[in-house]
Amino acid sequence: MPKIKMHGRSPNVDMTPMVDLFSLLLTFFMLTATFRPMEPVPVDTPFSISEKPTPDNNYMTVMLAPGAPGTPGKVYFNFDNGPDTILHFRPKILAEMGKHYNITFTPQELATFEKLTESFGVPIQDMKKYLALTDAKERSKFETGVPTDSLDNQLAYWVLYARQVNPAIIAMIKGDATVEYPLVKKVLDILQDKNVNKFSLITNLEKIEVKEAKTE
């Protein structure tokens, strides 16, 4: 019987094509990646069937986060001038706010504020201290929510100045599903007082099959 000839081939696998493919994939993912923006508190938005995507720029977000049980919840605010930061809306709006509350922000503080991307829930009086901190954990101590009381309605002024500086700004509301209605109503009222009558509610997409809507 002839002996079975063993091939002297080494079991080496040529990895070059695999590496090629992986590099391509990696490049693709790195270039398309848009990271989820950091938020000071997690907010679970409710579901809807709306398929309209969120705009990329020219929007302000009022974030409604659930507070401790028994409290109405906190209001956070953010505005974005999008990727084109040439117009420097963020520091301008903060400067206007400071002017109204007799607080002068140094150029340094304005620059720090411009770099922040997350929503803030800080009364304007604490803003200086808030901006001086670099640690997110330390910052969260000041996150008591933007005051919305009728006595000290800072949210209304933020909305006012945001619209004055950037007239094209759209109001968006990002609410947690568990926030109670009175807070929503309050925010809607404040926005309506400032003549904002069109809102976009941020939601997650939930497909509803057509047959469900059809009956008989």
Add this chain to the structure above:
Amino acid sequence: MAQIVQEEKQKGGKKKPKKHSTHIDMTPMVDLMCLLITFFMLTVAFSKSKVMDIILPEKIQKNEKVEPPKIADSRTLNIILGPDDKVYWYPGKADPESPPPLQETDFSDTGIRQVLLERNKALFDKITEFEKKVLRGDLKISQDSLRSSIRIIKNEDDTGPIVLIKAYKTSKYKNFVDIIDEMSIVGIARYIFTDISWIEEGMVLTALGGAPAPASAPK
């Protein structure tokens, strides 16, 4: 992905100078790339969140006198968002003397949607018929004009209900979004958010099994 390296057997004591292969071991590189790809795939936010537009009517200034719009009671449908994801509804107008009983339902497919569909059937059928025609290709219009044509159909409609949405104080933001969603699913042409009145608050309380409705209006 470990690489298996087969040792070449040295033959018969003769020492050959070891031949270095020109192959580079790519395994660590592949390992690293696998990790990076996994990381990016998991962190990428593919599904951008969506927005739902609502337009509220302009607020009436305090010193401005505006006649409240006249709505036929037979066409109005009141929806009250209650606590614990409950929805109450009643047709017509609430009479403070003898408040109508509230119907309780929920946000499921057989809940408030059926109530709304029943009343909005004519309009709903019209819209679905129109959409079908476009899908079948009988009508050739672009996506944008489809939306505006539907809006025109809705504006011309005078059979569907006028839905007044009110929220009880312990209802959640989720309910608020859900009810707007239902409106767009069923294709309600006219709906509006109004403040809950004291009569209705009393009705909700009664429905919840709490204290009976207060007999007199609070000042």
